[in-house]
Amino acid sequence: MSDETRTAGEKGRSEAAGPLLLEMRGVSKIYETGQVQVRALDGVSLALQGGELVVALGPSGSGKTTLLNLVGGLDRPTAGTIRYGDTDIASLSDGDLGRFRRDHIGFVFQFFNLIPTLTARENVEFAAELVSHDSRQMEERVEELLRLVGLEERADHFPSQLSGGEQQRVAIARAMAKDPNILLCDEPTGNLDFRTGQQILGLLQKLTGEQGKTCVLVTHNTAIAGVGTRIVRLRDGRVQSDERSANPLPASEVEW
Amino acid sequence: MNRKIHLLVIRDIMARRFQFGALAIIIALGIAIFVSMTVAFTNAERSYDRTYEATHFADFSVEVAQAPESAVDEVRELANVKAVEGRVVMDTGLPVDENRLVQARLIGLPADRRAAVNDVIVESGRYFEVDERAVVLPLGKFADFHGYESGDTLQVYTLEGLKPLTIVGTVSSPEYLLMAESKQDLLPSPRRFGVFFVPNAYLQELFGMQGQVNEVNVLVESESEREDTIAAVTGLLEPYGVQQTVRQEDQPSKATTELDLESGREFAVLLPTLVLVIAAFAIYIAMSRLVRAQRTLIGLFRGVGYGKGSIVVHYLLFAVVVGVVGGSVGAAAGYGLGYLLTGLYADALAIPLIAHEFQLMPIVISVIVSLAVALVAAAAPAWAASRMLPAPAMRPSPEVALAKGSVPFVERIFGLGRRPPLLVRLGVRNIWRAPMRSLYTVGAIALAAILLVVGLSSFDSMDFIMDRQFEKTDRWDVAAAFWSPQDDQTLAEINGLTGVREAERLYLTPAELRVDSKRTNIELMAVEEDTRLHGFDLGGGKTTGEALGEGGIILTLGVADQLDVGVGDSLDIATEVGISSLVVSGVSREFTGGLGYVSLATKDELGLGDGFNAVWLETTSPSADAEVQAALYRLPGIQGVQVKEDIRDDWREQMALFNVMAGVIVAFCMVMAGAIVFNTMTVNVLERERETATMRTLGAGRPSVVLMLATEGLTFSLLAILPGLALGTIAASYLIHTWSSEFFTMWFHMRTTTYAMIAVVIIVAALVSTIPSIWHSNRMNLAEATKVLA
């Protein structure tokens, strides 16, 4: 399924856009809490293409997380459609949503969310096992990913024995284990010092640039915006601006 | 105490109401059992005491062959004698229908006044009128059973044949609250035995004892000098043939009810103690989880300046709420239940004067105990909370700190070759990650298993004992007793009855055994040396023939234990013909206490009457039993006939009540086991909410999560079952052993299928109780749960 996108992405990141991957049209999300209605997203239309590193920027409460949750199939929109290939994921059953997440989406969380009782390698294996049934092939993939995030040495350590940056790298390897087309990262550097954050951003650039993955990175930190190939500004649940950047900053030049 | 943070206690409790509810329920269960049983037994005890007082229950009775009424007047003059009554007590037969004769005990009461000792309480009708003669007051229990009412006429055998007696009322008597004929009569039933009060003068006339009595009942002034008084009274009555002296505490009805109360009271403390220990475990687990979950909040409290003391007080307040709510709900429910139980108990035993008095003590104890249990359980978590650093909020994930992350030792051993699948590894490590809590959890489930073993083994043990008694010990089908010794001609006659396969001769007589300062009253049974109709269990060594043949006495286990004697010891035996010495040649493991067996030859050596006064019969088939019984009743001099199957039916009836009680205990155990597992699994799952949500977010399906949680619940129960069953067996054996008394001996017995059933019940309870957690995991808002901090 990802062959096409991969070849497209490998042409290089400066090339603006790969094939259309996911399209949101007129998506709104209204939370009802008691008497109060909160319009977290208000008629958002957004198309994600292969190989993009989309930075969604906005102040707290602007609807960034809500956006990620809808794209990742953790939640359903109140109105609008979200097409992935031929399917409208907004209309999927819970079970099908689970399979959609399993097959196409990788999550990276602000607080890493590693499973504390599994080692770094096992955390990655856990995700890999969900999609692979060939154990040899799976093991190879896990090793490859650990090498990719530079953690082959610390693979047998438990999360409690790893630093925050290392934990987040394991989390990225875990997200990649299923070879998803879309990587969703909610404030992935929010809980890291800036040097470690740089490493993580570099890794995400590498994955989108070299492997043609599409990554949506959500942050309130304007300084990070520069690393994206596309910057979407959110305000009060609406898209304020949506710009492509021909020359993203290398992660090592970002400072905050 | 007036600090704002403490207001949060109620809010936190409401937010976790099911969990705190489960904790309060466990406490309430324990307290309710304690209060209800204590209230019921105290009520029963007071009712007994009132009855004894109202009827002037004798401090002791002396049975004599025959004494003139003037001797009774002499007894009245003795020091420390407060009141005395002489009366005639006669056992005779009373036909209730054509084929059935019940054993009737006729007891004389004064017609011109109420008795000063051992009076009766009139339940219906009226007491005797002056100079009334052929009237009778049967025990209410007997009249109810056979449907007799005032105005009906009963016939009793006397020296002059059948004589009519007219019922003028029904009564209850302090001597027959439990209508036991004797201490050996474990299953008093109005089917076989009844007590009838008759004007004493008329009774003397009927049995040719004008001016004579055969029983003297005494009430003393000072309890402490009773032994001296007994010596004086028996001394005075010695010339008239003293046969037996029965002290109040040995009196069959009194001794049995006392024993009932005693074991009830023991139970009323033991069971709640177990339950409250479990409650303490559960509270500890829940409070530890709460403290961990609120570490951020605690950091905040400490940050804004609350001291360690405030934190400790804050978390102890949770315990106070749980303790007070559980304790008061339990006490209230227990109190209500106690009244209900008192009523049931009073009904079952027909206690005439029911005392319902307010009892403050059980309530005070409950409140103190439930508070103490909750506080002790919460102490360690509260202390841990107060020692948390002020800024743990900086920690991103409490789980990381929680799980040290290491490959468990078991896994290293068993996972050497092929590594087990990840989900199984996760299950095992989840148990390992909080080893102390897992240990408590396993302990709590094991305790539930223990309670189930204790509860269910009572069924199995009773079944086992009944089976033993009716199949292995009593091998006869029909037993009959005669008023006086019979010769071989009667034996031939019995053997000639249709339906009789074989008859064995017996000689029954009351006796007192004495060893050093210990003494006990038994029924002495002289049996054929090669008896086939009674099965002895001498535990290897000697055969029955050897044990009986060498002229010794075989004691039942209850008697041997009470006298503290074993094979080879010698003892004194006092019978109506005097005192002799015998060697204990065997101890038979039998349910019934109070029995001793000698051979018929030994009986002759003791100087007891010739021949036999009872028989055991083997019938040709169970259907012949009734016919044989009817034929026996037609024999002259017959006192009573018992059919084993009838007795067995009586037992089953009695057991039905017992089964209801045991069933309640079992149901209660299951509720509790459920509450425990629910509490633990809820804690376990809540604690890992974020982790589980993450797995689901990654795309792990619901079945994987169900599998992981179920594996965990299952592992806990599997770890708990073996020790639970083992410890339960020990506890149950001990408990059942403590129920044994001089009246009967109990054995622990449990079927393999029952063990298996308990294992299944525990596993099912564990799995069922994980359902809410699984449900919760499956319904979690993944978007939220992956981000929660605590």
Ligand SMILES: Nc1ncnc2c1ncn2[C@@H]1O[C@H](COP(=O)(O)OP(=O)(O)O)[C@@H](O)[C@H]1O
């Ligand atoms: N589960 C929810 N229930 C109610 N309101 C919510 C929920 N999740 C988010 N919101 C509201 O929706 C708005 C957008 O939230 P969110 O997407 O989390 O913003 P951001 O991630 O940009 O901070 C906020 O006003 C927030 O309070």
Ligand SMILES: [Mg+2]
């Ligand atoms: Mg957010």
